[in-house]
Amino acid sequence: MKLKIRIFIVFLFTITFSYAQNDLECKTKLSLFHQEVNVKNFDKAYDNWKFVKDSCPALSIAIYADGEKILRHKIKTSQGGVKKEYLNELLEVWKKRAVYYPNKTPKGVYIAKTYQLKYDNKKLLQNSNSELYEGFDMAFQTDKKNFTHPKSLYTYFSLVVDLQDEGKKTLKEVFNKYDDVNEKIEEEVANYSTKLNELIAKVDENKELTRNEKSRKTSYESYLKNYDVIKSSISKKLDDRADCVNLIPFYTKDFENHKSDAVWLKRAVSKMHQKECSEDPLYETLVIAYDEVAPSADTKFYIAYLLMKKGKINEAEKYLSEAYDLETDAFKKSKLAYKIGQILKKRKSYSKARVYFRRALKLNPSNGKPHLAIADMYAKSANNCGDTEFNKRAVYWLAAKEAKKASRVDPTLRRDSEKFVTRYEALAPSKQMVFICSCSGTKIDFSCWIADSIIVPAI
Template structure:
């Protein structure tokens, strides 16, 4: 009974002390100190909140990360820096303990605290990332962490570590590429970061990701993943254009398209048809891919690819596809340049007189100039075309002779454009 009353007394005292500590006002105090760059006092005050108010708010942890990182960046020596980094890692543990639902990827942050602060702890970083990617890959959005994870795995493979054999590293490659492709769609504001990470990973993995290696890998893994559309999408993306002639690409492209006709599935069918030299089918699937694409810039890119590739032999259709590309992306300067060259190359074919032939060159020149307005970085390329065509266009004297000053001339053929000449 005496022990019972002693326990009650201890609980009462503890509760009384907790009530005496004003978490909210103390948070305000350290925040003001931190904003004033009074870091020492801000840290001491924040430490009291960390100890006494661990479940008060996530702000305790998000602020603490900033405070500790500031101290790390300004540490007096390596020993102090490492001690602070280790404390930051403990803070991430504490954060996860008290707010687990919003910190499923806390091990990523612990790993990157070591990595970004240049701690010599490669194995520890890899172990933390491996745990995080195995346990919570759906929560990871840090492009640098994804790149770092693959680069460390690849480094172990290159060093001859038996655990990190070619198959395992290709497993990791498939995982991180799928993550980055998905993140580009779900986090468009950071799409450039994810594309940069993806390019870096592809560059690292080029020794492993030959067409033969990838084809063998996906053939071996296919049966286990034949019902997993996300896996098939990742496989098709990784095989891509360079490996689309492989039979496994053909098989997966058809299965993926049969599941649902989307811009992506139609695009893979277009690649497959192209490698099979079935050009009519390739045109059909490219067109369907463009029609189903929701992103205007991506749609424009597909139309441009069609115009400059499969439709190049049919100039009327090539022009139609270029105009569609410009309809969806008016800033696509390369489309104007390609159209200018199309016009310039058919002056003799479509012009009935010498003046009309020169007029078509003038149309090409004016079209090239539109590229500069649409996409200023194309100026150097456009200027070269303009300079080349200037001497082949009607001179002022020739315009005067034809009495075309300020008048318009319609060119038929497949061009079907009206050219307006400058007044005197």
Template sequence: MKAKGTFLTSILLTAIWAFSFGQKGVEDGSQWGHGEDSINCLKNYSLYREYARLNNYKDAYPFWTVCFNECPLASKNLYIDGARMFKDRIEKETNPEKQQALIDSLMLIYDQRIKYFPKDEGRVLGYKGLDLLRYQRDNLDVIETANGFLKKSIQFSQHNSSAAVLATFMTSSITLFRYERMPADRVVEDYALVSEVLDKAIARDPDERDLALVKNNVDQNFAACGAANCEALIGLFGPQYETNKTNGEFLKKVTDLLDNTGCKDSELYRKTAESLHKLEPTAKSACELARLFKEINQFDKSIQYYNQAIELETDPKERSRYYVELGDITFREKNDLPRAKQYAMKSAEEDPTNGVAYLLAGNIIASAKNCGENELEKKALYWLAVDYFVRAKQADPSLEETANQYIKTYSQHFPDIETIFFHGYKEGDAYTIECWINETTRVRTR
């Protein structure tokens, strides 16, 4: 019994001795450690902090090193100050090999902060990516590594991501794409991630100018980089349309991207452009929609938007152009010649120098096959058509060649002298064309 008691006493004394001697924080997971080691850590922490506050990193470094190695849970300041010290040394170092070693040490500081303060992982990964690119932006391997850090940072932090992280991540993705280190669909995926985060961040803090600026730059850079294609953009934004069809900012972004990527013939472009026009109707947007629906043979809808464009437009010259386009579609696609002629004349009224309006009127009249009951009445249409072609080149001399070609073509259909004589006319006589036209011309022969 005595031997057993002596043994237990020995164990107890050994434990007490070990505790009083100390244990480091890195060993027991405590903030400062225990015993003498905790006193040592507190002392070194106090000394390094005092020097660091004075930006005296040289004298702070030895004490900081003890804390970093022995009590890594002491404080986040250990890593914040450590990063500052090493960045200062990196920027002052001129030897490339030594500078690289310092960069590696800076990354180690960030890694250790993540290990001991895991709640900071998203933010610290952002610091890693930004600092790697700050010091090694010309190395594609480094850009690829930094891009990975930044993406993970955004995935962790979401709308709490900094503007710098979001902007730099997108820039690095585009750079990797341009050097064929990243496929186009990855760039689209990265853009989708950044856009979603930015939209949420801006919704939470609409007055934050940095976020709005980053969003604008990200949109512009993505649109210009060449990674986007119609299939990818439609796949990305198509599912978002229904919930955003009254969101003007979303609609403008999507229409701009689809336009810049050559996707204006897509259904998604038409839908977003129509929704945007409903929110912000302009003559220009109405005219664009009119042309879009004309291209897919939806002529009634096209006419509807041309009429809107005319109603909204304040510039007579623009209204004149819209009337010509409306007249052309009414003539060629709806075969409503009287109405088409009215539009051509309204175009000329709005802008008397618009010779195209007269060309249109001439072609409409020459196509009025149902007007006239005899040969002379039918051929008389060509006299009036040629009159309009002459007016076209007088209104706009740049159309002379085109007008002369029409004049040459349709003059060949004039009646011969026997026909006009048979009907009691001679060259130069006035002749009124009835039907729905009701205009007077002069008699001519071929």
């Protein structure tokens, strides 16, 4: 009996010692590969990383964070069967991360990353569109909150379109998925715009941003730019399917079954409005039903639009004002103010339009589009806002000044902003004209609706 106990103690000691040795080796190799990853020596880091991953999978989250960097490098620098092995290894790493660190592995992020990797390498991994779509859909339905990556949102929608082309999804499913993804993009744009606006407010107060704040500002601007790109891309992908020829019979057929469904009505009206199908009687039917079921700022805007088309301008403007007053969410209110401004601008009610554009800017300073709209109105008013040829052309300086503000607050508009600034400055008085009038530094007041002034620049 004593012998058995002694044998057991020796065995236990041996096992404990072995585990201790293994644990020490894992910690040493963890430190080594982490140092190599920090200086981007991914190939050198691989063997130590693989040992720790296989021997001590729960030791540190760094196994999975660094492992992803190592394997992405391996994937990028390999081909064929070797590349496929690294792809499968990365997929396995994400699975293990979810097992050992579930609280640090949000499903909306990592399931989407899994299927994005499979999609990007679908020929090599031989995945079907159906399998890929189901994976993205699982991520979206399971953890919509964390399914935020712009590229994955685009791929998710792109796949449902491809599946419709294959006869595996209906047009209704495509429309529904477009609305799901588009609403998610809007949600994320609002999220990042709110965060960015806090930093812009600090800059406007001439306060210095910290290093961390500068980094976050760059990140927010990058996300907003990418969301802008994919929103445009999914809209283009839908274009051929969501024209009036398809939308009108589609919504006519389903109207009776959904005439009390606020979400369905909202999506139907929005898409009909977006695709300029408002001439059809169905549009008015949908708007009226939507307003009866769920009266809101949204419905009042659409009613105003209908009244505008009927020439009932005064009544329409009352509804526009009511719509603006009803909206309580700052981001949505900003979008609404911009839309109202666009309607009034189209009617050449420039002074009223500018009021709404400025409201939009106040509510969401990181959206530069109102600046471009105001600049365009200034430029179109040049002939009516000066008592001399020089002063009329001077309006373009004011337009250029306003257009420059757009790219300062909204990097997604940099190209458009530069294009308009170049155009306006070319139409403004030339250096020769400024030299002849000897008026550098002179203030020019515009007494028309613009009610602003500009200082003649030095030559």
